[in-house]
Amino acid sequence: MNSLARFVAQRLMLLVLTLFAVSVLIFTITQLLPGDVATMILGMQATPQDLATLRTQLGLDQPALVQFGRWLGGVLHGDLGMSTRFHRPVVEVLAPPLEKSLILALAGMAFAVPAGLALGLLCALRRDSLLDMAVSSATMFAAAMPEFVTGGLLIIVFSTWLGWLPPFAGTGSASTVLQSITELILPVLALSFVILAYIQRMMRASVSEVLDSAFVKAALLKGLDRRRVIVAHVLPGALGPTLSVIALSIGWMAGGLVIVESLFGYPGIGRMLVFAIRNRDVPLLQAISLVVAAVYALANLAADVGQRALDPRVGSSA
Amino acid sequence: MALLEVAHLNVGYASVRGSVRAVRDVSFSLDRDEVLGVVGESGSGKSTLAHALMGYRMRGTSMLEGDVTFDGIPLLRSPATELRKIWGGRIAMVHQNPLASLTPTMRVGEQIAETIRQHRNATAAEARSAVAACLRAVELPEGSDIARRYPHQLSGGQRQRITIAIALALEPDLMILDEPTTNLDATTEAVILDLLEDIRSRTRMAMVYISHNLGVIARVATRVAVMYAGEIVETGSVSQIYTAPVHSYTRALLESLPRPGNSKPKAAVLSGEPVLAAMSIRKSFGRRRATVRAVRGVSLHVPRGAVVGLVGESGSGKSTLLRCIAGLERPESGTIQYSGSDLPPNLADRGKDMLRTMQMVFQDPESTLNPSLSIGTSLRRHLIALKATDGVTARRSVDEALRRVRLDTAFRGRLPRELSGGEKQRVAIARAFLSAPDLVLCDEPLSSLDVSVQAAVCRLLLDLQRDYGTSYVFVSHDLAIVRYMSDRIVVMYLGEVVEEGDAESFDRRPLHPYTEALFSATPIPDPEAATARVRLKSQISDADRERPGCIFNARCHRRKGAECSEIAPPWRDTGGRRYRCHWSPAELAAQQGNEAASAARG
């Protein structure tokens, strides 16, 4: 277990370094954004003096390196700056949408992960059967289409034609808990179909590969019953690569959130990101990008650690 | 009634090319205490046969006909529940390649325990003590350490013992062994074979032992069946097969093996400047604490026109040394003189004229040729790079090169995947000789070829060597081939040379204890041959490299005393040979003489 702890520590360090580099990247790109921030805050009627004062206040006249340093310092203290559009600390602005997005994301994962794993295992065990082919086709469709197409089609079927579910979500029009949950169904489905598909395919592929392996054959020839072979011999090896996909899907979800929230009008962090970009709200933009990158990187770390814990060969120096 | 009765067994697969019959009309019977050795090369159907004997349908099987009756039970017609009771419990299989057939994510002790729990309904405690007994039975050191390890943390020999332990756990009536020692070093293989013999005499188990190695079969089997293209072409007792083979395939198989005392006509070793003189080559791998000193101060002389055989087991450094000479690896220190001038260690620093005179043949025929290029293109590229010939001459030279290695010029347009392993290796040899080099480095060129093909390629190499007067450095772990081919032999162990000299003098008697062990471990396809049984304790361990004293100290069966673990042994010269040992030649001769005498008496 000691080597595992060391592994985790090493990767955490790498994560910090990566995040630092990512923050540089984000900062660089956002600095290139056209448009004068001071004018946007004070409006077109502002006098040149007021603009200059504001610029000094915000530190916009300092060289880029200094600005970056101040920003980074702020981040490390938990201060993500002031939103230029909302005139409130970014941290305050982000909290509610972040919570809403988390609900959506967690619901999505709660649906996609177990369903994907179960379907993947089932299809691998019944390879090339009708069930397998049907599921494989379905997942290919789901994996290929962008979330707004899946979402759009879902809305047309379930809202327009069948009228069972509402076409918008999270806008506050839900008065009961049941209504709140109902309006989440379509966005969660749109978000998680893609991920379910990827997980199912990876699981099926790795389980199939393991089923064909020499050690599973050897285990069967020991006279062990099938359930034992699947649980103790097949799954540990097959879960490793699938864990990576699960972690990566957290990253994909970040992109998916932007689209699904825009489609359903859901006030989450994705919609806020589009808003921030449109309005050149640089501090907000930087903060959201950093949060997304951090979540993504942590997810990857979790996948690596999990894979190492499951498969003793990975990363060992034997 | 025989324990195992096989009648008209046929197994077929459906593939794109139609159905393929892997096992054709096989019949035989087997009793307790008998060992049936099944000899066959890759493609003979022996693995399919092994699985069919258990009643197991491999994936893709389209046809499984005939009868396999075990102790009265018809295996091919039994339901899965019955088969599961028999598998592991009454018939057990020892698989090829233990690294692939042990579950990598499960501790090895647990892999033994689960069989016991499954078949005997044992409790955890009962299973644990049974596992300990199994480990003892295969001579693995007791204690929870090994049982708690994962397969990749064990050595090859240890893994093989574990697979045997799993098979033995429930004391089956029949054990089927599919190439159990193929991936092991000769010295480890010898020990495992001893263990199997021991187990068999104790338990009276019946065994089906499958191997492509005739020498091994001669050692373990009581009866032999020779398989070719799915059929059993000949059966008989061991001595029958080896002394009076009937079928032409059996005869060809036996003839293709080099036997001791039967070697090529030795060239008179030319005196004069050696074509290659490597001095004190050192090469290590890895970083800081995990450094492995692969080659530790080795010097090598290759006389002009001679074949120098470099023999050793895994970890000996022989391949690394070869690659340092070739320029594919950079030695940390040491110099190489090539035909009198200094050879730059960096491949990029060597001029075309130097590259032209030294070429290499690699071990794996599957990766020796670029799979996306035709044979002609590969050869032409190599030729033009080395000799800057024009298109027309190049084409003629390529045709000549193919003819030289006895391949039809039509091969020019073929892709590597259309060639067999032997043919690919011939092309590789043709490529090496395109520039008529003075020295060809051979890195185990025959090891990945089937036995029946090895002989032809071996002869080709020797013919070319003779015709061109080229020198070879021939690396191999197979002592028999090295003894057959070489004019000089160099024996390496864990990065050092322990013995070297003229091949002829080796034929008389090995001197260094390691060479002795290596000679006696090599299975000879002659059931009559009596060789002194030298068995090495323990395994090769990288840690031995770092200890002071003699490199072979930890495993030596002739250990002299404290000096072996403290002082580096001196070189001793005697009659065309040198070796490093604390024993003098006379002392060694006396010891070996006494042993031979007592063996004859006892």
Place this chain on the structure above:
Amino acid sequence: MTAPVASAAEQVALAKPEGRRWRWQVVVPAAVVAVYLLTGLVGGILAPYSATDFNTGAPLATPSQAHLFGTDGFGRDVFSRVLVGARTILLLSLSATLLGVGAGCAIGLMSGYRGGALDETVMRLVDVLLALPGLLLAMLILTSLGPSSLNLVLAIGFVFVPKSARIARSAVLPLRNAGYVEAARLRGAGWPSIVFAELLPIVLPQLVVEFCLRFAYALLLISSLGFLGFGVQPPTPDWGLMISEARNYVTIAPWPVLFPALAIGILVVAVNALADALTSSGERRVEQYL
């Protein structure tokens, strides 16, 4: 009998007919993609109305003979807009993929073969670039550069470089020590010759599959960016943009959303199916059983 040149196994294995099998899995998706490509070429000519004219008919009309796909909120003919939109999305996706995959693969091949500090540095950079989801990175770049078609191609191409570099690198890594590579070194070949003349032909099939997958992803990104408003700017018809414009009327008139959605959906599914079919797993060779 002389010892055979090829052993029994090899004789069995070699006696197989060569030849590609044209399966449904390849033909059907390829045909669909071909139809789209054709539409991209001649769509503009075939369109019954101009894709940008307002009020060609009553707004939000249901599909009829005059307007096969109905009209949108501004009275524009949806069918014409879908046809013309094909050219935009295909052209942009293809260019971006060629740019990104080409550059990425070249980098990945070189880095993977040469190894050492160069490889380490390149891979760290790749890791940093991959730390952001592609859509986000593209959005940021586009906002900095401005939303033109050229910038769209550049942004998406840039997003593709790290992923393709990784794929190319892992394709080349196991081949570094192959016999034919070492033989090439022994004849004095330098690394450019080895990477591009020896290794590239071998990994090309894998890179082609990667190209198809990236192309599918480019379609996705471009339409997503269009949906969010960062992509192709109006009045040029973009399927994603069409969906976002018509989104608010979806309960009354789903047609302006339905048809562009189907257009995107069918295309990306077809491209993915094609890529899948090209990575045919290849059946197990019979030899392993012998």
